[in-house]
Amino acid sequence: MITEKSPALAERRVIILIARAISYLVYFYLIVVEIILLIGFFLLLFGANPSAGFTEWAYRNLDRVMKPFRGIFTPIELGTTSADVPATFDTSVLFAMIVYGILALLLSGLIGWLSRRLHQIESAEEYNRRMADLAEQQAEIDRQREAAARAAAMQAPAEPADQGTGATPSDPPAPPAPPTS
Secondary structure, three states: OOOOOHHHHHHHHHHHHHHHHHHHHHHHHHHHHHHHHHHHHHHHHOOOOOOOHHHHHHHHHHHHHHHHHOOOOOOEEEEEOOOOOEEEEOHHHHHHHHHHHHHHHHHHHHHHHHHHHHHHHHHHHHHHHHHHHHHHHHHHHHHHHHHHHHHHHHHOOOOOOOOOOOOOOOOOOOOOOOOOO
């Protein structure tokens, strides 16, 4: 558990919040990329009409996310559809889906770690606040005891010592001695 002072915790908290926000944005981007790859893969597999509006949009976005992966594998031609559009099993798209998926899993792990770290920092801050509150309460109790002791010392006359034990009548009785064997 983190037990550092509050200013260092506050700085760490801000850094982790920023890192987590950036991680969420990148994670969201990777999820969108996975969806585009999946849509593009099925459109290519089923030989969708490339002049349709949605298909044009999907292929345009597919080309953007596939730039690092083009040419790795040769697409497998499965034949043509009734509109003479080739149906293609594009293994490069599958490979890109795997790579982006692994990146998304790693980023998900990072987000989880950052969230746990943030929780630790918040717990440490709460612990520090509670300890400060307890110290204040203890100091107040000590002040009250000292004031009560001073007031009692000023009001009470000196009492004679008890015969034999050296204890005053206001002292609590001594506990019995343990038996010796």
